Amino acid sequence: MTEIAAPRRASIAPRRIPWPIVPFAIMLAVLVAMTVFAPYVAPLDPNQQNLLARLKPPGHVARGVTYLLGSDELGRDVLSRVIYGARVSLSVAFASVVLSGIFGSLLGMVAAFYRGWIEIIIMRIVDIVLSIPAILLAIITVAVVGPSLYTVVIVLAFTRWPRYARVAYGQTLSVANMPYVRLSRFMGAGWPRLLGRHILPNIAGPLIVVATLEFGLMVLFEAGLSFLGLGVQPPTSSWGAMLSVGRNYVATAWWIATFPGLALFLLVLSINLIGDYTRDRLDPRSR
C-alpha cells in the first residue's frame, strides 16, 4: 500500500525492507517483549491501590514510588497497568486469530474440496455471519453468554472465521484441480494428506495476510468490547477498560485515557503497517 508497489523491475532481487517498517517492527517487538516479561518490566503491581496517591499527574513521587505516567482513580500506577494491559490485548488477539484462522481455513478448504451440499451449507453460513456487523454480533453474544476473557476470545473467533473461510475456499478451488493434486488423489492419498500436505502449503500465503490484518482488528475489537464493559472484567487491566474510566476523568486527569489509547494506537498502527507490507510481498496482485 505504501510506496512499495510502484516499480516492477526489482522483482528478482530481494527487495529491501522499506524504512518506515523498521521502527514499527521494533516497536511491535518491544510490545511483545513487554507482554512476556510484564512482571519484570512493570514498576509496580498493576492492581496495587494507593488511595493517598489518587489521580496524580505523570512524574508524581509518593512515598519513594514514582508514578511515571501518573496514577488512576484508585491510585494505581498507569504505566504498570498499560504494560499488563498489553498482555490482555495481545493474548486475546492472538488466541482469537489462531482459533478463527484454523476453524475458518479448515471449513473453507473442506467446502471447496468436497463441493456439493457441504459447500452450499458452509458458504451460505459464511455469507450470513459476514453480513452481520461484527461488533453487533459480538455484543449480542456477550449479552447472552456473559462477559469474561474466554467469552471475548470465543466471540471474536466466532464472528471472524468467515473471513478465512472465504479466502481458503477461493484459493482451494483454484488449487484443487491442479494436476499434482489430482495425481496424488489418484495414487490413493486420503483427504487429510491432500488438504494438509498439498493444498494448505499452497494457500497459506493469502491466509497469513488475512491473519495479520485481522490481528490489528482483533486488538481494536477487544479494546472496544472492554470499553463497553463487555470484555475483560475489572480489576484485570485492559486498555479498553482504562479508556472507559479515563473518559470520566478527561477534564481532571487526562493521562488515564491518553496513555493506554496511545499504546493501543501504536500497536495497531505497527500491525497494520506490517500487514500491508506482508500483503504486498505475498500477494503482488493486490495494491
Added chain:
Amino acid sequence: MSAFFLKRTLQAIIAVMGVITLIFFLQRLSGDPTLLLVPQNATQADIDALRHSLGFDRPLVVQYLDFMRNLLSFDLGRSFVQNVDVTTLIWSRLPYTLMLAGGALVVAFGIGIPLGVLMAVRRDKPEVRPMMALVLACQSMPTFWSAILMILVFAVWLGWLPPSGAREPASLIMPSIALGMLSMATFARVSRTAVLDELEKDYVRTGHAKGLPMRRIVMRHLLRNASIPVVSVGALEIANLLAGAVITETVFAWPGLGQLTVQAINARDFLVVQGVVLLGSVTAIVLNLIADLLYSLIDPRIRVGGDTA
C-alpha cells in the same frame, strides 16, 4: 439481467432468515431465555410465570415460528425493564443515530474521496507522503481514543465545542469526525486504488495526447470510471458506520441507538439488544444488496460474470 436481480435478492432474503435464526438460537444457547429477560431482582415465581406467558415452555419449533411471525409484523417484543415496546424505543432513538451516521458520512466522503484522488493523481510528489501517513493513522486510530482526545482538546482545553450530549447543533461535530475517521481512511484507500487503476488506461493517454489538462481528464472522464468500487464500498461503509456508532455514542453520550444498546446491556434488557442487533444486521444486508445491484447497473459486465459471493 432480471435473473441476476432475482438471484441476488433471494440471497439477501436467505441471509435475513439466517440472521433471525442465528439470533433465535443464540438466545436459547444460554439455557433459559427467560433469565435474559427478567430484571435482576425477580423471584422464581415471577420467572416461572413469565416463562409460561412468553411461551418458552412450548416446543422449540413452535417458538421459532412464533418468533418469525412476530418479526414479520415488526413486533420486537416489549422491554420488561422500561415497560415500553422495543419498536417505540428504537423509533425514538433512530433519528439521532441517522444524524450521526450522516455527519460521519459527510466527513468520510468529503475528505476521503478528494484525498484518495489527490494521492493517486500526484503519486510521485513529496506532498503525498504526509497524506498517506494521515490515512494510515486514521485507519489505526481506535474511535474511542480519538474521541476522548478530541474532547480533551476542543472541549476541555479550548472550550470551543460541547463535550457531550445533543443539545445544540455544534454537538454533532466531534462525534461525526470521530466516527467518520475510519471510513474516511477506507474511502481514501479505495478511491486511490481505483484512480491508480484508471490512470493506466488508454483513454487517459488519449486525453493527454489531445492536450487536455489533467484536471479535465480526471473530472470529466476518470472519476466516473473510478466510481464503481467506491460505490460498492460506500454501501458497506454505511453499515459499518451504524455499527461503529455504538462506541462513538457511548463516548459522547449521544442519545442514539448505540447508547440505547449499551444501556440495555447493563440493565439486562435483552429484547432491546436483540432488536437493535436485528435492525443493524438487516440494514447491513439490505445495503449490501443495494451495493451489488448498483454495481451491476453501473457496470454491466458484472451481471455476465454472475458470481458476486
